[in-house]
Amino acid sequence: MSTVNPLDAWPPPAIRLEPHQLASGDRGRIVVTIDVPDGCHVQSAQPAEPFLIPTSVELDAPPGVTIGEPVYPPAECEHYEWTPIELSIYRGIVEVVVPVEVATGVPPGALTMAGRVRYQGCTEYTCLPPVERPVELALSIVSPDAPASS
């Protein structure tokens, strides 16, 4: 039996740091983007039913870096004839923002932050099994006196 999940054909989640680089003592934000194809949706971070799979982002902070709780976008409420419950979903571009802070004294250099994005999606025609997709961010720590990058 095939184990291929059609969700694997969706664009992989993207991850970026804002601003582009941080120095020790700096705060920034990490933005994880899920690109939900047209006509499809995923359950939101707070699904309407107990057993539905919430969209979630988990990041592993490297030493000297602190990350905050992910901030998920507002969900859409979708009503279907077949259920009295309004489903809570995301469509289109879904951006999850994770606050990040670099501790003072962290030397300049490159760090890697790994993480996981989990979601359960549906096409126009069917529901698909949940997936967990890896993300990885190259975190560039610069000297505090380095010129700010865009």
Add this chain to the structure above:
Amino acid sequence: MTVTEATIEGSYELGEVVTDFELPATSGDRVRLSDLRGQPVLIFFTTTWCPYCSAEAPFLEREIWQRYRGVGLQVLSIQVKEDEALAASFAQHHGWTFPVLFDEDGAVSGRFAPDKEGLPPEVAVINAHFVLNADGVVVYRDFLNMERFDARASHVRAVVDELLGAAS
């Protein structure tokens, strides 16, 4: 009376005898289909993460199982490639009192799966219903159609009514 998916290929056809299978249940028992010969059986395929399965869950207990168990219908839920503890919790949450079976590798479920939109069998079979007569012959089948989803399982109920000659 029934809504069948005549154009869908794969799976068991109407009039076909379902091949015997045996699966573990939440009760700790193992359930063998052939042990149920002599009574009609509703088999439906579900997962915990499927919104359609959640929507239908209370009706399967209340409108099918509680209504027809006393007149000879057997109901089997097959959890497709689902975590056992989670599936048991799902069944408890929805108050299911009929047998809940685990198809850990999806092999049994795959036999019931239609060729549907290029989906893997373990996905295509989710929310499918099969009614077997007392001889194990498929007399009704349906597959999830989001445009005319039958959350109250009314089509299944109509088939069972006819099969058992039972008023509700």
